[in-house]
Amino acid sequence: MKNLFEIDEWKIVQNHYEPSKQLQSESIFSIGNGSFGQRANFEENFSGPTLQGSYLGGIYYPDKTKVGWWKNGYPEYFAKVLNSCNWIGINLIVNNKLIDIHNQKVISFNKTLDMKKGLLSRKVTLQLNDESELLLEFDRFCSMDNPNLGVVKVNIKPKNFSGKLTAEVYLNGKVYNNDTNFNELFWNHEVSSCNKYKGHVCTSTKKTKFLQSTAMEYMVECNEKKLEVIPEVLEEPFKISNKFQIEIKENQTYTISKYVGISTNLNDAKANVVEESVRVSKNAIAIGYEELLKNHIKAWEEIWEKSDITIAGDKKAQQGIRFNIFQLYQTYTGKNEKLNIGPKGFTGEKYGGATYWDTEAYCLPFYLKTNHSLVARQLLMYRFNQLDKAIENAKKLGFKNGAALYPMVTMNGEECHNEWEITFEEIHRNGAIAYAIFNYIEHTGDKNYLINYGIDVLVAISRFWEQRFNWSEEKNSYVILGVTGPNEYENNINNNWYTNYIARWCLKYTLESQEFVNSKKISDEEIKKWNKIIKNTYLPQIANSNIFLQQDGFLDKEQLSVKDIPLKERPINQNWSWDRILRSVFIKQADVLQGIYFFEEDFDIKTIKENFNFYEPKTVHESSLSPCIHSILACRINSIEKAYELYLRTSRLDLDDYNHEADEGLHITSMAGTWISIIEGFAGIKIKNQELYINPKLPKNWNSLTFNLKVQNNTINVFFNREKLNIKNNGDKLIKVNFRKESSYLLKTEESLNITI
């Protein structure tokens, strides 16, 4: 696959303008700061293909549900992440010619996303006519240092001519979502104001009444000297702008820098969002571009210090993992408990930008191991705060006694999704939410969380499972009928091994936790019933083998391999009708293997191998969440080449656009899976009862691998090379632990941290 982007360890670089890849490029070069973010749309007027996108964390619109055939229980609306005020806009007219890359001759083009600095730069030389070449240099960042600040700077340099420049610096709040069900505008105009060099636009969302205010101040310079201009001040509903004209001279550099404050009332209904946004832009212009950028880069440095992974000897792999880490921290920083991690982050509108089980199954382990444990705890609190709504949701579906079913997709705790086979049946998400609590406590030892919050979530989830199991006379066991597992290429199946397994585990873990917490949240009758279910859970298995059966009837299918599918029919979800996919043996993502990954300690290597060898050849990995888990298990069973192939697929999914869908946004949540596949896969790290197990298996082209790892609030710096495998702590004091390749090593973290040299 020939790629648009250069391979570089710290940068994403695009060296020519390619309209057909513009949408993908806008996604790839997206920037954000956990609080807001945006696609890499151009600042200036652009008539080529584009998907405008500027998003504010947590600000959503409940779009009326669109459905072909209504089923009882469907939610009334789908919470959409909102495309908000365009704050980057600077239109340029040079000698009466509206600058538009799509309409002018591009002599040179460079777009660079410096991931170390979190800086998006673009350098374009345009041929305006036979005599006129114009150089434009844009820089932009969403401040990691100030969650409400965005900065844009453009240098304009007429290389071989003099003339007139007209510039329009504007904010436009009249933006539509691409993904609307009934083509509505989601915003109302509240108030705006515009003066010389500044202005603001305050809009509110329909129905949800969220307020956002975007304020700008800007300045103009010539060769870094401030230039006074006389702007025309324009105001219309939703939009404000300053338009001014200046003389520009050959080979001089004219700079417009725009400082934008963005605030919302997400955290405080009474917040004066206008004042706040104005304050931020005013402060920013006073501080100045260089200083703001320095602070921003420093904030990124701190993130990289904690979470960088270095891979020596493999630039592709190195770029891939950094891109993933970079995007994850742009999307979520853990600073706000009302936020979560949408599948597309701030890079597109698809999937509504809401919370999926991806958060617990993939993202939580990433934040847990790369940052302070409070970040992961924040993600748990998000679900805890929505427990009442999860109970309400279950009640709507006929469950009682405080049983909770967390929504498949949510923004505020209410279900948004409306496909019966997903909304009502992909109930394994409840298991992942319980598992996240377990995972968090395993890593942090923070059992107080269990006492104060976790136990309530666990009990409510277990009540759901109790009611969802039913006794089968036929099987003389408890069964779970009518589910969709993580493998969404099977719908409404019976006894999905993964779902049954995690449901049973939830009951067990809740009972254990209850004992620890020593409260009386579960009745004796419930304890009795849960134990009965635990003892009699039906778990399908292939006779005379260690292979767990994905679901009842799986062996009735024609047993084919992915290699039997003609290449032109891949991906099958773009080529086969849905029924054909469903009745085929082909798997979208880890299902049995996902379960084995979660509960690895329950299975021996032989079992893992047999299951991997049975299921992996049937897996088309058409979910972005699939390859990472497979990569980890491939490491376990020593299929390092397979693991590496899958690692590249996951880490470069969007860079190399494997699934032909990067144009609509990036696969943010699956990026966490990439990180896990290095740490738990190649590095072979498992944490159990706060003990660290290490069994590294480096791919052959990796000379060394370095990263930090959080265990029990301490950071361990881990460094592997092919010759010598060491473990260091976060100071310079080395903990020398030599072990043989391929062997497992058990590190008791407390003990090891006491070792010094």
Place this chain on the structure above:
Amino acid sequence: MKNLFEIDEWKIVQNHYEPSKQLQSESIFSIGNGSFGQRANFEENFSGPTLQGSYLGGIYYPDKTKVGWWKNGYPEYFAKVLNSCNWIGINLIVNNKLIDIHNQKVISFNKTLDMKKGLLSRKVTLQLNDESELLLEFDRFCSMDNPNLGVVKVNIKPKNFSGKLTAEVYLNGKVYNNDTNFNELFWNHEVSSCNKYKGHVCTSTKKTKFLQSTAMEYMVECNEKKLEVIPEVLEEPFKISNKFQIEIKENQTYTISKYVGISTNLNDAKANVVEESVRVSKNAIAIGYEELLKNHIKAWEEIWEKSDITIAGDKKAQQGIRFNIFQLYQTYTGKNEKLNIGPKGFTGEKYGGATYWDTEAYCLPFYLKTNHSLVARQLLMYRFNQLDKAIENAKKLGFKNGAALYPMVTMNGEECHNEWEITFEEIHRNGAIAYAIFNYIEHTGDKNYLINYGIDVLVAISRFWEQRFNWSEEKNSYVILGVTGPNEYENNINNNWYTNYIARWCLKYTLESQEFVNSKKISDEEIKKWNKIIKNTYLPQIANSNIFLQQDGFLDKEQLSVKDIPLKERPINQNWSWDRILRSVFIKQADVLQGIYFFEEDFDIKTIKENFNFYEPKTVHESSLSPCIHSILACRINSIEKAYELYLRTSRLDLDDYNHEADEGLHITSMAGTWISIIEGFAGIKIKNQELYINPKLPKNWNSLTFNLKVQNNTINVFFNREKLNIKNNGDKLIKVNFRKESSYLLKTEESLNITI
């Protein structure tokens, strides 16, 4: 259940105006003539609840598909039956007061649908003020004698006052569908014209470019004497009208009669629809109301002569069956091979008015036995004509080699429906279409149909089944995975007994037919493969019993009875979430029992009984197609009371509004099931190889039962009474066949028709 309508053997009568039941009433009193039809909307202005509906057979609009989540293979559009020009409108203003039942005091109200005559009448006395009472009498019919003619007549009688009447006689072509996906107007205005006493409106459908023209002429009379008026002639796009004022005198009767010609280009793209509509209305006014009505009644008499069923001793049952027969013939007469029978006929918009498997499974037997065999043949030809599209449809889903999958819902042969579990998986419809061919030939002996048309359909359907079966190593059999059976309360199941059974039967019947036809349409390889499938079809069954298993895993469900569901939770499809319905044991409609009904000769009474007793208690009959089949089988196993209960439920489904949905239209196709439940159920008639088996079982309150029956193009008049059971032919020549109650009697029709007395 207190009903709005009186019990009468030949009439539907409503004796008071009830706004909350107005929509249901509009459905119940619908009239039509197979070519067009309409809901019983009022002629005059009406501000109460109403669903305007005036429909033209075969005229549809391809409404862009609305779907929450697109699946590959979904059709781009859904063909909607169109709400067309309002042709009944006559607005009345008396002494400056706009007549509107909803706003005036109703002193008396009577609405009568005379099913014998096909005449809808309404008689209303309104109190306009303290001194003024106004009597209005409306009569309306859609001519059975002239498929393009509709007639409205209104008598206006000021009972105790004199004053002014302003009347507006109009046509309005600007009508919207209630059931649109994106609130579009489906019509373009083509041309219209208006003169004194007459006018026409021609409109065309967007996209499909169907033309319709509606033309009217009208006259005004006083006490049956023609009255000249001076109308104001009004024309606007889509609408034309005549508005005139006359003096009206106490106790005199003023009559407006409106003659409407309606034509379309359905059959002939070049048809001059305007001329035709004008011709019809002009001729009609020349012939005059009384004569037109006489001809209309005569046409109905001919229908009743062929298809009436009389039940002595049970008025409710009598009214029910006549209502069903009446509605069926209003909907479809077999005169046009481009038409078919929509689930709501001309009584509502729901389900798009297109063709479902209902046609073959329920309607065909009705027309086959109550009319000339050409009518049933017309229904077969409809599918034959769409074979190419069915092959195309299957191809889209990945099938090859001329395999055909007929659409679930269609207007022109292309699939319209977009729920994957139905569209792609409810494939048993293919079986019903093959069975209809078999059924037709069994009854008519018209084996030429097989040679010329039937064999092609059968081969293409069988090719589909061949490819849809797959070999299961596990079961050592051919299985069919991922289907929805007639019981739509199960989705995406494996080895639905009904589907597997009818699929195997299709293969067998096609092979037999091929032998008869003696052509080489099927390759030797195919013959071999089909025979292998026939020999090794997997048909699930409960061990040690005669009970066929609805699908794999059915016994894993909690085995409950309908009586275990609290009444307030019925119907479950309005109270339970979809997943709960799916994993419950409850059945929407006959599935195993539908199969036993189709292939009754394959099973002994003991088997039928065991299956009925296993499945019927689990069946909620929430499909209108369910009770009839159960009623028939209940007769077979001598549960006459159960059969009678189910018969009433099916025959009075809409009259008594069992499912609380008669407001959106009537269940036209299931009405045929009602007829079958009498003929094949209580009358116990089965036709096999053109031999007639009779085994009647009358409910205890039925003194006698009479009907005609078509066998091999001859009509047999069948008459049962409790004392003496006779069979007569269609003359007065009795075929005296005495037999004991409860015994089976075999009548060879040819032989018996030779018997005279």
